[in-house]
Amino acid sequence: MIAFGSSITRPDVYRTCAEPGIRLAAEPGSAVYDLPAIGSIFRSYNALLDRAAGRDDLEALVIVHQDAELVSAELCSTIRATLADPDVALIGCAGAIGVRSIAWWEGSVTLSSFVNRYEEHGGGDLHAFSWNWGDAPPYARTGEVETLDGFVLVLSPWAVRTLRFDETLGAFHGYDLDFCLQVREAGRKVVTADFRAIHHRPLEMLPDADEWIDAHVRVAEKWDGRMPGIGHAEGTWRERALRAEAERDAARAVAHSTDLEIEARTAMLEHALAETRGSISWRITAPLRLFGRAAPAERPRLRAR
Amino acid sequence: MIAFGCAVEEPDAYRDRAGPGIALAAEPGSAVHVLAATGSECRSYNLVLDQAARHDDLEALVLLDENTEITDRDLCANVRGALADPDVGVIGCVGATAVEGVAWWEGEITRGRVVHRYREYGGGELDAFAWERAGAPPAEVEAVPGFLLVLSPWAVRSLRFDEGLRLGTGFDVDFCARVRQAGRKVVVADLAVVGHRPLELVEETDAWIEAHIQLAEKWDGRLPGAPPRPADWKARARRAEAERDAAQTLVFSSYSRREAQLLPLERELTAMTRTLGWRLTEPLRRLNALRRRS
Numbered sequence: 001m002i003a004f005g006s007s008i009t010r011p012d013v014y015r016t017c018a019e020p021g022i023r024l025a026a027e028p029g030s031a032v033y034d035l036p037a038i039g040s041i042f043r044s045y046n047a048l049l050d051r052a053a054g055r056d057d058l059e060a061l062v063i064v065h066q067d068a069e070l071v072s073a074e075l076c077s078t079i080r081a082t083l084a085d086p087d088v089a090l091i092g093c094a095g096a097i098g099v100r101s102i103a104w105w106e107g108s109v110t111l112s113s114f115v116n117r118y119e120e121h122g123g124g125d126l127h128a129f130s131w132n133w134g135d136a137p138p139y140a141r142t143g144e145v146e147t148l149d150g151f152v153l154v155l156s157p158w159a160v161r162t163l164r165f166d167e168t169l170g171a172f173h174g175y176d177l178d179f180c181l182q183v184r185e186a187g188r189k190v191v192t193a194d195f196r197a198i199h200h201r202p203l204e205m206l207p208d209a210d211e212w213i214d215a216h217v218r219v220a221e222k223w224d225g226r227m228p229g230i231g232h233a234e235g236t237w238r239e240r241a242l243r244a245e246a247e248r249d250a251a252r253a254v255a256h257s258t259d260l261e262i263e264a265r266t267a268m269l270e271h272a273l274a275e276t277r278g279s280i281s282w283r284i285t286a287p288l289r290l291f292g293r294a295a296p297a298e299r300p301r302l303r304a305r
Numbered sequence: 306m307i308a309f310g311c312a313v314e315e316p317d318a319y320r321d322r323a324g325p326g327i328a329l330a331a332e333p334g335s336a337v338h339v340l341a342a343t344g345s346e347c348r349s350y351n352l353v354l355d356q357a358a359r360h361d362d363l364e365a366l367v368l369l370d371e372n373t374e375i376t377d378r379d380l381c382a383n384v385r386g387a388l389a390d391p392d393v394g395v396i397g398c399v400g401a402t403a404v405e406g407v408a409w410w411e412g413e414i415t416r417g418r419v420v421h422r423y424r425e426y427g428g429g430e431l432d433a434f435a436w437e438r439a440g441a442p443p444a445e446v447e448a449v450p451g452f453l454l455v456l457s458p459w460a461v462r463s464l465r466f467d468e469g470l471r472l473g474t475g476f477d478v479d480f481c482a483r484v485r486q487a488g489r490k491v492v493v494a495d496l497a498v499v500g501h502r503p504l505e506l507v508e509e510t511d512a513w514i515e516a517h518i519q520l521a522e523k524w525d526g527r528l529p530g531a532p533p534r535p536a537d538w539k540a541r542a543r544r545a546e547a548e549r550d551a552a553q554t555l556v557f558s559s560y561s562r563r564e565a566q567l568l569p570l571e572r573e574l575t576a577m578t579r580t581l582g583w584r585l586t587e588p589l590r591r592l593n594a595l596r597r598r599s
Contacts, residue, residue, distance in 0.1 A: 101546070101547070101550055102550075103550035103551075103553065103554060105554075105557070106550060106553060116561070118561075118565060120562070120565055120566075121565045121566050121568075121569060122569050124565055124568065124569075126561055126564065126565075203558055203561040203562050203565055204558050204562075205554045205555075205557055205558045205561075206551055206554050206555065206558065209551045209555075212547075212551055212554075213544065213547040213548055213551055214547075216543075216546070216547035216550060216551070217543045217544060217547050220543055220546070220547075221543065231543075233542075233546065236538070237537075237538035237539040237541070237542045238526070238538045238542075240538075240542035240545070240546065241526070241534075241538055241541040241542035241545050242517075242518045242521045242522065242526065242545075243514070243518060244542060244545035244546040244548070244549045245405070245406060245517070245521065245545045245548075245549075246406070246407075246513075246514040246515075246517030246518050246521070247514055247549045247552075248545060248548045248549035248551075248552045249405075249406060249407065249408035249411060249517060249552075250507055250510050250513055250514050250517070251549060251552035251553045251555065251556050252408065252411060252552045252555065253408060253506040253507040253513075254506075254507065254510075254556050254559075255552065255555045255556045255558075255559045256410075256436055256506055257504055257505045257506045257507070258556065258559035258560060258563055259436060259559060260421075260423075260431060260504040260506075261425075261426075261504050261563065262559075262562065262563045262566055262567065263431060264423060264425060264426045264429055264431070264504055265426050265563075265567055266566060266567065266570065267426070267429050268426040268427045268429070269567065269570035269571060269574060270570065271427070272574055273570065273573060273574055273577070276574065276577050276578065276583075277577075279590070280586075280589070280593075281582070281583060281586035281587075281589055281590055282577070282582070282583065284582075284586070285580070285581075285582025285583065285585065285586055286582075288580070288581060288582040288585075289580060289582055
């Protein structure tokens, strides 16, 4: 039996996002643990694991964020095929290698089969690079990775019964990387598989930067020296500090520049729209448009990195 | 006498921007030192300082880059007002406190009437450094940017830009730190300026990063007045690496926002200009354009 679980802080979000996906992917007989969150995500997920661990017939536990919507109806068969390798302990639909911190996306991402569906600016979808295999870049592939994006995690029975999310690490951030590291330290595999999900979330990736920074430091401290690459960089601590501060400020400058670009391009487009609307051509052809109303625009479809 | 100085790399830029601004702001009798840029920005500015220092009647030196256009007819009066405090060593049109390094704009900003004029996307103007709520001048700050520096006679005669900062970037922050180290003040006055610059704040990232490190090394990792950082280098490195990754994530968020915000406008414009009516009336618009040109 493949079970599903979600930790819920906002029942309305769960009902519109995670629940429909679970209904699509679950099989008759699948257990669904939709539990209210208890404290941190670490603790809440451990509660899900405790519930699932008691099932003798457990084949896998699929944990989804309340705002994650599974869209692969054949997910259970994909999971069974992937777990045919007995060393596989953890599966996801987005992952990377060369990861050094909880910013796993700064590593070399090998699979990213999700859509970020946002509500800002009228709403739209940002397609990650392997959402459509036809458009996927040459480095897109399923298989073994170092870490997964935790918004959808599939745990083997071994992982459910042997490991726990580390509740000492904080409230939310870093739970996924830390769990992947535990799996790998135990000699098991973390892999991506060919399934997809929609992540309903805002465009802002780090609304709580201070918490995220603290988690980044804690995870680096926990794993430095235990797992190759994690928390590692070249140079002395002094050199690392000064370089990272410089790179931090350079990145912030790029973000500021992008904001300026947005403002400039928005002004240009608004000017062009106003000019078009105010033109004689547009005004004298108004009757024509009355007869040919365009179909409603479809959702914007964009490509993320 | 308030003097003006500029080191010119691109004569056209000086003619179109710095030159007209100096003409607007200068008083009868103002000396104007326009030199060909040579070597680094610090070297060029030091040559201007050497020339200005010779004026016995010097009240101030307004040092600006060729892409800065003064739009303040009362600049000289405003400068005299700021220099009424004899402790003032440097005046800028924008500046910040809590400055940690080259990126002075990451501090808490005080801004005069500073406009950022850009050419990209059809050109336009923005309030400069407007991503944070800025305080209003006059105010004492820790650093002001090098695109417009007004130096007191003491600063002109006592200090020089550090030509050892070979990468150039950050020479302004360094100069201001030395002014403060000497017990003088760095202030922002209500000066009106247009900065003609691209939208991109940092054009050569790798060199900029090296310059950031160079300045930090010079000040042993901490500029005077900078916010506290962990004294232990390991803890400081951990924190900085986390902050760097957070900043890079902020960049991804900005890219996403860019696409999300611009796409509906682009789609609307495309939909409008693809209509049958718009296409049918294209000859009319061409005719009108020709008529306007003739």
